[in-house]
Amino acid sequence: MDVEIILIALSPIFLIFIAYEFLKHRQNYVIKDSLANTALALMHQGADAIALLFLMPIFYWLYEYRLFDIEIGLVSLFSAFLLQDFLYYWFHRASHHIHWLWSAHVVHHSSTEMNFSTAFRQSIMYPITGMWLFWMPMILIGFDPKIVFTVVALNLAFQFFVHTKIIGKLGVLEKVFNTPSIHRVHHAVNPGYLDKNFAGVLVIWDRMFGTYAEEQDDKPCRYGIVGQIDTFNPITISFHQWLYMMRTAFKVKGTKAKIKVLFGYPTSSVNHDEKGQSSVKPEVYE
Template sequence: MQFELQYLLLALAPVFLGFIAWEAWYLQSRGARFPSARYTWPDTLSNAALALMHEGAEAVAAIVLIYVYDAVFAIRLFDIPATWWSFILLFVLQDFCYYWFHRGSHRIRWMWASHVVHHSSESLNLSTAFRQSLTYPVSGMWLFWLPVILVGFTPQQAVTMVMLSLAFQFFIHTQVVKRLGWLEAVFNTPSHHRVHHARNPEYIDKNFAGILIIWDKVFGTFVAEKEELPCEYGVVKQVRSHNPLILTFHEWRDMWRDACAPGLTLGGRLRALFGPPESAPSEALTQVRTKAPLNATST
């Protein structure tokens, strides 16, 4: 695996920054229509800091993952030629694996401890796509690409397709693009992804797609955006901080506190770490379980 692949998204940074600048300019005169899309310096700078921290962690993790992915490729099931049909197969297989990674990131607390960072802003605009956690290598994101490599795609091919998927997903973090006609039936769109980022009880844990929304429709996690139910962004127990370290580690702190609480059985401790987020015995997660009001108190 070449290190250059780890920097594919950084190479696209000028494109992303150009679209962010355009969106910020567009919202200057139309912000009243999109109050939760407005750019603010604290939110935007925290997004940028989290992105840089994430990229640094990914670069360090790549040093180890090179050997892990190469070892899995050495026992691959098939030798897959580089053809048009293998490209389509790689695209579909990676997108399928991404769906399960993303769904797991919401339903397994160990993974949610990383992914909550991405959902922690009460704004949604293109810069929100940069809001990532440096702890993804610890929570196991890399595990979900092992099947792609085991089938017979090279680590370079697998990682490149993951990077291209993430590049696509940058463009769906916006409120200024409404419905996209027939594309809504097949692809993940800004409308579908707004639902995913919403903390309204009707929208929580829906629309996990990467590029193809068909997986959500097949596995029963699809909900269409409703005009009568505007999206409210953030998490149920909102963390009202722009400190990147607090945003990165607050759920890890809460998770370990719950797992180490006195009086829990071994099963209870394991559920606090690896069960659904709402099953853990903390005040915040009790609020999720009972669908508490959206203005839940912060830590």
């Protein structure tokens, strides 16, 4: 499929950047962490490829009910990029506020390191939790599914380059584009940084909808998740939050409480008492 082909084609570029960063800034790497990132990337790509084999016929069935016939051209491609980036913002924001989606997205945030290999740290569960649902409006409007997923792949490819500590602030570009500085804030668990900067390519959505936070020189980013799981095992990383969510939903009584577990604000699968690290409000499912 186009998504996998584009990302695989760009892999040599990604690997060159990782090699450079590793050789020049070895202190930013933990070998076991980067190996876990690689394993998770391979698992994710395999799951996505299988999911698209089943989902693409559904997407083309949906495409039959499109509102418009959109011809491919510079304007339509730019419109596809802009709309997909807008939808990505809402998918990303929802993934931090809805437990069902966070159970997959938590994988990407679970590293305490920030380097180019962190971009590879993705979840095998994205197809199950329904990331693809967020692209359906584009198909219904009239964008061919292949165009939609090509734009998705290019958006994700761009995001590889914002996962690093070796690039500082980029001046006026910070006003429009997602940058390493902006994305470092997104990966941080510091109070004031948590649940900020959901940008894919354009940071204008964060600025428009009140989720922007600037990296402060006097507040260095602390990376990871609230309730750090402290493991390099890709299976545990992939499923710890998912298992916790399902066990909690099974344990609580009442339909309303179960729905709150699944679709309310996420809670941690690990107890934590690191003073000042968490700004997450505890949830009570009773």
